[in-house]
Amino acid sequence: DTEVTQTPKHLVMGMTNKKSLKCEQHMGHRAMYWYKQKAKKPPELMFVYSYEKLSINESVPSRFSPECPNSSLLNLHLHALQPEDSALYLCASSQDQGSNQPQHFGDGTRLSIL
């Protein structure tokens, strides 16, 4: 069982919908990450939260809005997405944002935009 839980596992939405992806970890990790992964490509970093504050935004379009309500939860709010946003969205966490920390990944949410 993964220690990072993502919900939902699958999501189909229209371009005008608003939905949210959720990620939860109870390992006491203080860094949490959102990645986007297209088919047959490696993950691409989107956002990093460190101690509940946004640390990195890799020039992600504003139709993706991250939120970290507390140290265990990370959300990704979606609005007015485009078909090219269809992908696997992975959440990860690590002890902190230091470079020698392994990241623990969730199983991902597979998102399809109609």
Add this chain to the structure above:
Amino acid sequence: KNEVEQSPQNLTAQEGEFITINCSYSVGISALHWLQQHPGGGIVSLFMLSSGKKKHGRLIATINIQEKHSSLHITASHPRDSAVYICAVSNYGGSQGNLIFGKGTKLSVKP
């Protein structure tokens, strides 16, 4: 040129074979990670190493810092080892914790 290169891109093996996947990188690193991704999507961290060799069950990872090269070995391969194996590095001095990913090696182990 990618900062992290993996070879081969695809690998098919018979059950029981010894498998090697290679990773070369061109940046200074503080650590190298080997990750496993099954078709369902979830990623599992197999190893994080900055020197020498680590072993876990049938998996062995080695790294040569001078040559900027790492290998992942699987002994007595099994169909359940079929997955994509991804090499990623933590950039030296990259306090942001960013990982630089290779493109992955897709392994298929036939019974």
